[in-house]
Amino acid sequence: MSSEDREKALKYLSAKDPILAEVIKNVPTLEATANKNYFTNLCESIVSQQLSVKAADTIWKRFITIFNGNKITAEAVLNTDNEQMRKCGISYQKISYIKDLAAKTLESGILFEQFDIMTDEEIITELVEVKGIGRWTAEMFLMFTMERADVFSYGDLGLRRAIERLYHLRKEPTQKKAQQISKKWKPYRTLASRYLWKSLEMT
Numbered sequence: 001m002s003s004e005d006r007e008k009a010l011k012y013l014s015a016k017d018p019i020l021a022e023v024i025k026n027v028p029t030l031e032a033t034a035n036k037n038y039f040t041n042l043c044e045s046i047v048s049q050q051l052s053v054k055a056a057d058t059i060w061k062r063f064i065t066i067f068n069g070n071k072i073t074a075e076a077v078l079n080t081d082n083e084q085m086r087k088c089g090i091s092y093q094k095i096s097y098i099k100d101l102a103a104k105t106l107e108s109g110i111l112f113e114q115f116d117i118m119t120d121e122e123i124i125t126e127l128v129e130v131k132g133i134g135r136w137t138a139e140m141f142l143m144f145t146m147e148r149a150d151v152f153s154y155g156d157l158g159l160r161r162a163i164e165r166l167y168h169l170r171k172e173p174t175q176k177k178a179q180q181i182s183k184k185w186k187p188y189r190t191l192a193s194r195y196l197w198k199s200l201e202m203t
Contacts, residue, residue, distance in 0.1 A: 001147060001191075009149075009188040013195075016184045019166050020192060027198045030191075038112045039105055040072045041145040042127070045137050046097045047090055055089075062088035074105035097132025104130055120148055143190045152182045152189040162196035 001009070014021035047063060048056035066084060067076055077098060085095050104110050110130070115123055120142055127138040139153040153159060154175050163173050163181055173181070185192035 001149065009191050013185055013188055013192055020185070020195060023166070023195045023199045026202060027195055030194050038115065038145060039074055042101055042133070042141060043072060043077070043098050045140060046094055046101065046132050049094070049137070059089040063090065074102035077102040078106070094132065097130070100131040115146065120151060143193065148190060150187040150189045152193055154178050158197050158200060159193055162199050166196070166199060
């Protein structure tokens with residue numbers, strides 16, 4: 001998203017939702033997140049699952065040293081010994097997920113080259129065929145790797161907590177309630193979500 005498009009989106013969101021407008025006013029400008037190295041980013045997503053940011057960063061840095069500065073490719077991952085990956089701190093289960101991702105990538109089971117012309121749901125359907133990649137991981141991929149503009153992930157605990165807090169709900173929102181609130185942010189739900197996450201750091 002260009003800076004011009006971002007400003008347009010922020011004005012739209014602020015006009016549509018006074019509560020979100022207050023968050024936007026108090027949060028510094030967010031940086032762009034798009035990164036087209038789809039395979040590497042999905043590997044990192046798998047490594048990071050159910051870990052703190054600090055732990056995930058440490059393990060990921062160990063993992064990338066295996067490749068000596070070379071590009072992390074599906075072929076290189078498949079040729080990497082499981083024990084070498086285990087020494088980085090990656091569980092055997094996650095190693096099996098990463099290897100499955102690599103195998104499906106080489107077999108053209110994942111159509112990375114077509115992602116740019118596929119819909120969000122088509123990409124999610126493609127990704128969840130990989131072991132260890134569920135809808136939440138696929139939605140995070142759309143939001144942060146591809147920077148798709150209109151993604152909202154009800155499966156994200158942080159977003160549910162932010163909605164509960166900002167909109168003064170008595171309990172965590174149901175999926176229907178979250179969709180009702182997030183509907184007003186269309187077609188910029190990704191940007192709105194990023195501000196919701198930031199709102200959790202303000203309290």
